[in-house]
Amino acid sequence: MHLKIDDVDVDVPAGTTVKEAAMQSGIRIPGLCDYSGLKPYGGCRLCLVEIEGIRGFPSSCTMPVNEGMVVRTGTPALLDLRKSILEMLLSEHPSNCLTCERAGRCDEAREPMRKVPQTMGCRYCPKDQRCALQETVELVGLEKVELPHIGSSKQVVHSPFFDRDPNLCILCGRCVRACEERFAGAISFIFRGFEAGIGTAFEKPLEEVGCRFCGACVDVCPTGALAERAGRWTGPSSNVVLTTCPFCSANCQIGLEVAGGKLLRVASVGNNLCVRGRFGTGFVQDPSRLKLPLVRKNGKLVEAGWDEALAVAAEGLARYTGEQFTAITSGVCTNEALYLVQKFASKVMNSVAVAPDAISSGIKPEDLISADSVLVVGDLAETNPVTGLALRSAKNLVVVSPLKTDLAGASSTWLAPVPGQEASVLVALNRAISNDDPDLNGLGVNEEEIRNVAPLLAGATVVIGPDCCTDVVVAASRLAKALKGRLVVLGTNCNSQGASILGMGRDYQETIQAIFQGKIKAAYIMGSNPARAMPELVEPLSGLEFLVVQDIFLTETAKLASVVFPAAGFDEVDGTYSGPGGELLRLKKAVEPLARSRPDWQITAELAIKMGAVGFDFEGPESVLDEMQAQPAQNQADLESYVLKVPEEPSDNAHFILTACPSLYSFGSGTRTSRIPDLRYLTRERWTEVNPEDAKSLGISSGDGIVLESNKGSIKAVSRISRRVPRGVLRIDLQSDLDMIMDGRVCNVGVKRDV
Amino acid sequence: MEAKIRALLEELPGKEGALIPLLQGVQSTLGYISQDAVEAIGEVLGISESEVYGVATFYSEFRLFEPGEHQVKVCLGTSCYLKGGRELLERLSRSLGIPPGRTTPDGRFSLETVACLGCCSRSPVMAVDGVVYGNLTPLQAKAIIADLDE
Numbered sequence: 003m004h005l006k007i008d009d010v011d012v013d014v015p016a017g018t019t020v021k022e023a024a025m026q027s028g029i030r031i032p033g034l035c036d037y038s039g040l041k042p043y044g045g046c047r048l049c050l051v052e053i054e055g056i057r058g059f060p061s062s063c064t065m066p067v068n069e070g071m072v073v074r075t076g077t078p079a080l081l082d083l084r085k086s087i088l089e090m091l092l093s094e095h096p097s098n099c100l101t102c103e104r105a106g107r108c109d110e111a112r113e114p115m116r117k118v119p120q121t122m123g124c125r126y127c128p129k130d131q132r133c134a135l136q137e138t139v140e141l142v143g144l145e146k147v148e149l150p151h152i153g154s155s156k157q158v159v160h161s162p163f164f165d166r167d168p169n170l171c172i173l174c175g176r177c178v179r180a181c182e183e184r185f186a187g188a189i190s191f192i193f194r195g196f197e198a199g200i201g202t203a204f205e206k207p208l209e210e211v212g213c214r215f216c217g218a219c220v221d222v223c224p225t226g227a228l229a230e231r232a233g234r235w236t237g238p239s240s241n242v243v244l245t246t247c248p249f250c251s252a253n254c255q256i257g258l259e260v261a262g263g264k265l266l267r268v269a270s271v272g273n274n275l276c277v278r279g280r281f282g283t284g285f286v287q288d289p290s291r292l293k294l295p296l297v298r299k300n301g302k303l304v305e306a307g308w309d310e311a312l313a314v315a316a317e318g319l320a321r322y323t324g325e326q327f328t329a330i331t332s333g334v335c336t337n338e339a340l341y342l343v344q345k346f347a348s349k350v351m352n353s354v355a356v357a358p359d360a361i362s363s364g365i366k367p368e369d370l371i372s373a374d375s376v377l378v379v380g381d382l383a384e385t386n387p388v389t390g391l392a393l394r395s396a397k398n399l400v401v402v403s404p405l406k407t408d409l410a411g412a413s414s415t416w417l418a419p420v421p422g423q424e425a426s427v428l429v430a431l432n433r434a435i436s437n438d439d440p441d442l443n444g445l446g447v448n449e450e451e452i453r454n455v456a457p458l459l460a461g462a463t464v465v466i467g468p469d470c471c472t473d474v475v476v477a478a479s480r481l482a483k484a485l486k487g488r489l490v491v492l493g494t495n496c497n498s499q500g501a502s503i504l505g506m507g508r509d510y511q512e513t514i515q516a517i518f519q520g521k522i523k524a525a526y527i528m529g530s531n532p533a534r535a536m537p538e539l540v541e542p543l544s545g546l547e548f549l550v551v552q553d554i555f556l557t558e559t560a561k562l563a564s565v566v567f568p569a570a571g572f573d574e575v576d577g578t579y580s581g582p583g584g585e586l587l588r589l590k591k592a593v594e595p596l597a598r599s600r601p602d603w604q605i606t607a608e609l610a611i612k613m614g615a616v617g618f619d620f621e622g623p624e625s626v627l628d629e630m631q632a633q634p635a636q637n638q639a640d641l642e643s644y645v646l647k648v649p650e651e652p653s654d655n656a657h658f659i660l661t662a663c664p665s666l667y668s669f670g671s672g673t674r675t676s677r678i679p680d681l682r683y684l685t686r687e688r689w690t691e692v693n694p695e696d697a698k699s700l701g702i703s704s705g706d707g708i709v710l711e712s713n714k715g716s717i718k719a720v721s722r723i724s725r726r727v728p729r730g731v732l733r734i735d736l737q738s739d740l741d742m743i744m745d746g747r748v749c750n751v752g753v754k755r756d757v
Numbered sequence: 758m759e760a761k762i763r764a765l766l767e768e769l770p771g772k773e774g775a776l777i778p779l780l781q782g783v784q785s786t787l788g789y790i791s792q793d794a795v796e797a798i799g800e801v802l803g804i805s806e807s808e809v810y811g812v813a814t815f816y817s818e819f820r821l822f823e824p825g826e827h828q829v830k831v832c833l834g835t836s837c838y839l840k841g842g843r844e845l846l847e848r849l850s851r852s853l854g855i856p857p858g859r860t861t862p863d864g865r866f867s868l869e870t871v872a873c874l875g876c877c878s879r880s881p882v883m884a885v886d887g888v889v890y891g892n893l894t895p896l897q898a899k900a901i902i903a904d905l906d907e
Binding site: 186187188189190191192193194201202203204211212725 | 796807808809814
C-alpha cells in the first residue's frame with residue numbers, strides 16, 4: 003500500500019495501521035492506549051490525525067491504511083486538539099511535576115519525599131522516568147494544565163509482586179488487553195463515569211480470579227498505576243542485560259535491569275514471561291546467600307577462606323575413588339559447570355556425575371506451534387507456562403489430562419482419564435491407531451472418544467510435560483513412533499537439555515539407590531538439593547563420610563556437608579544453557595559475584611587443580627565450552643526396553659482420588675522460589691482443590707480446614723473450590739512432605755472437615 | 758447456579774449477546790446479581806468473572822448486593838440534587854454505615870440512589886419500600902429509618 007504521511011511517501015503492507023506506518027517512516031504520533039502486540043483500542047484520542055476525504059479526526063492507531071491515503075499528523079488543529087485532550091486527561095492525574103517550569107531540573111534533595119503515602123507528582127511516583135505520560139507531555143508540548151484538578155483518593159490495591167494505584171490510572175485499558183492476550187481475563191473495566199476503574203469481580207484478590215502474576219499488565223502500564231514492588235524506588239536502569247531465565251525448560255529470554263552494579267528488577271524483552279521469570283529471580287538478592295566458604299570444625303560449619311576450604315575438600319575427597327564416590331548436580335547449572343563436574347568425577351575421582359534430568363528432547367517453540375496436530379500430557383501452565391501459552395494457538399490441540407488445565411480448556415479435544423491413568427490412555431490410543439481393541443477398563447475415557455481422536459493424530463507432535471512419570475514418557479514415545487510424529491519431552495530445568503546431552507541422567511536412580519544402601523562414602527553435590535526434594539535422603543546423606551556441597555544457599559543438603567562452597571548466582575556468571583533444540587543460550591553476567599562467591603565451573607576447576615589434576619586450567623567459561631563441544635556425543639537414556647507398570651486400581655473404601663501436581667509458584671523442591679516472599683505467600687497454605695459439587699456435598703467452602711486421610715496416614719490441608727478438578731478428584735500442590743500420605747503422585751483419600 | 762444459568766441460556770438464541778439478558782434473568786429471579794451468579798455466567802459463556810462483573814457494574818440497572826429487608830432509595834435527580842439530595846444520602850449512608858449500593862451486614866437495610874422518582878415538586882425525596890417521602894431534611898430522613906429499625 004502506498005500512502006503519503008506529512009508529504010513523505012510511505013509503502014507498507016495492507017493491514018498496517020496509519021500509526022504504525024507513520025512510526026515506520028520516522029514520524030512520531032503520540033498515544034497512550036496503543037501498545038505493540040495489543041489489540042488497537044482507540045481510547046486515549048491522542049493519536050488523532052487528519053486524512054483527506056475522511057471527516058473529522060480519526061484515531062491513527064485503529065485506522066488501517068488505504069491505497070493513496072493522504073495523512074497529516076501535525077496540523078495546528080491537531081496540535082491544539084491533542085493539547086486539550088491531554089489536559090483533560092491530566093486534570094485527573096497528578097500533574098504538578100509534568101508541567102512544572104523547573105521540570106527535569108528538580109533538586110536532587112527532594113528524592114526522600116517519595117516516602118509520602120500518596121503520589122502527588124513524578125518525583126513521588128515509582129515509575130518516574132519510566133512513564134509514558136512524561137514522554138507524551140513532552141511530545142505534545144503541553145506546558146500548563148489550566149483545568150481544575152479532580153483529585154481522587156481511591157485506595158491503592160496491594161497484590162503479590164505489584165500494586166495498583168487507581169489515582170494514577172488513565173483508563174487506557176492496556177492492562178486489560180494484555181491480560182486478555184494471556185487468556186487470564188483477571189481484570190476488567192469496572193463501574194462507570196468518575197467511578198470507573200480497573201478491577202476484579204467483587205474486588206476479589208487477583209489470585210482468586212485467575213491471575214497468574216505474569217506481570218504483563220505491569221509491563222504495558224504507561225503510568226505509575228501498576229508498579230512492581232521490587233526495585234520500586236530505584237529509578238530507571240542504566241542498562242538491561244539480556245540473559246536466560248534460570249527456571250523451567252522454556253528458556254525464555256529475560257532482561258536484567260541493572261544500575262550501579264546492582265540488579266534492580268527483571269524486564270520483559272518484548273516476549274511473554276511467567277511469574278517466575280518476571281518476579282521470581284530475586285532469590286539471588288536474598289540476604290541468606292552464602293558469602294564465604296564453610297568448613298566443618300568440631301561438628302559445626304564455620305566460615306573459612308577459599309584456600310583452606312579447597313585444601314580441606316581436596317584432602318577429604320582424595321581418600322575416595324571409583325564407586326565410593328559420586329557427584330550429583332542438576333539441570334539448574336550451566337553447561338560449563340556440568341561439563342567440568344562430569345570431567346572432575348571421571349578424570350579425578352574415576353566415577354560418574356549424575357543429574358535427575360534424564361530425558362529431555364526439546365523442540366523450538368516456533369516448530370511446536372507450527373505443528374499440525376499436538377497431543378499434550380501434563381499441566382504446562384504450571385510447569386512451562388510460556389510454552390503452554392504458545393501451544394494454545396496450535397491448530398489441532400489434543401490434551402490428555404485428568405484436570406481441566408488451562409490447555410485442556412483451550413483444546414479441540416480433551417481426554418480426561420482418572421488421575422494416574424494417563425499412560426494407559428496413550429497405550430489405548432496406540433492400540434486404536436493399529437486397529438487393536440483399546441482396553442479402556444477403569445480409565446475414565448470411553449472408546450468413542452479414543453476412536454474419534456485417533457485419526458486426527460497422524461504425524462502429531464507429542465508433548466510430554468516435566469510433571470509426567472516415566473511410564474507416560476515411554477508410552478508417549480511408542481505412540482509418537484506409531485503416529486510417525488515427533489516426541490517432545492520437556493525437561494524440568496532450564497538446562498535439563500544440557501544435562502541430558504551430557505548423559506548425566508542415565509545413572510541417577512542407581513546412584514540415589516547406592517546412597518540409600520550406604521555404598522557411597524563421599525559425594526560432591528553442586529546446584530542440587532536432594533535433601534529438600536527427598537527428605538528421606540537426609541539420613542543417608544548425613545551418613546556419608548565426606549560431603550562437599552556447592553550452592554548459593556546453605557540448603558538442607560549443604561547443612562549436612564563437610565565443606566560448603568559459595569557459588570555465584572545466575573546473574574553473576576557468563577555461561578550457556580542448551581536450549582530446546584540443542585542450540586546454545588547465553589547466560590550473561592549482569593553484576594559481580596556476591597561477596598566471595600565464585601562461578602560453579604571455576605570452583606570445580608580449582609578443586610581439581612588442588613587435587614593435582616591436569617587439564618583443568620581454563621581461561622574462562624568460553625574455553626570450557628570449546629572443550630565440551632569437542633567431546634563425542636553421549637548415549638541417551640534407553641526407552642525401548644522399559645516395561646510399563648500396571649497402574650493400581652482405585653480402591654472402593656476411599657471416596658476421592660488425590661493427585662499431587664507441580665505448582666507455578668514453587669519450582670522444583672522450592673530451594674529458590676521459597677526465598678521470594680510473595681511466592682511464599684501464594685503457597686502459604688496446603689491448598690487442596692475441590693470440585694464445587696463435591697464441596698457442596700461435603701459441606702465445605704473455600705478456606706475451610708480439611709483432613710485428608712489415606713492408607714498411609716493423614717495430613718491437614720485447606721480447601722479451595724475449583725472448577726479445574728472433576729468430581730471425585732482432589733488436586734494438591736506437589737510438596738516433599740506429601741510422603742506422609744502417598745508414595746507416588748496419586749492415591750485414594752477420604753476427606754473430612756478439620757474440627 | 759450453573760444449572761439455572763444454563764436453563765436461562767436455553768431460552769436465548771445463543772451465547773452471542775447473552776450476557777445482559779442472563780444478568781437480567783438472574784436479577785429478576787434472585788433480586789440481585791450474586792457472586793455465585795457472576796462466576797456461573799462466566800463459566801457458561803466462557804468469559805472471565807471480572808468481565809461479567811465489569812458489564813454488571815456498568816449498568817445502574819443491576820444490583821450487586823442482596824437487597825435488605827427495607828430498601829431505601831434516595832433521589833439524586835436534578836431537582837433533588839439541587840434541593841439537598843446529596844446531604845440526605847450522606848446522612849443515611851453514615852447512619853446506616855454503608856456506602857450507596859450496599860446492604861447493612863445484618864441484612865436490614867439496603868441503600869441505593871435513583872435518578873428520579875417522578876415527584877420533583879416535593880424535592881428532595883426518598884422512597885422506602887416503595888413509599889415516597891418528600892420535602893425531607895437529613896434529620897427527618899434519619900428519623901424515618903430509625904422508626905423502621907425499632
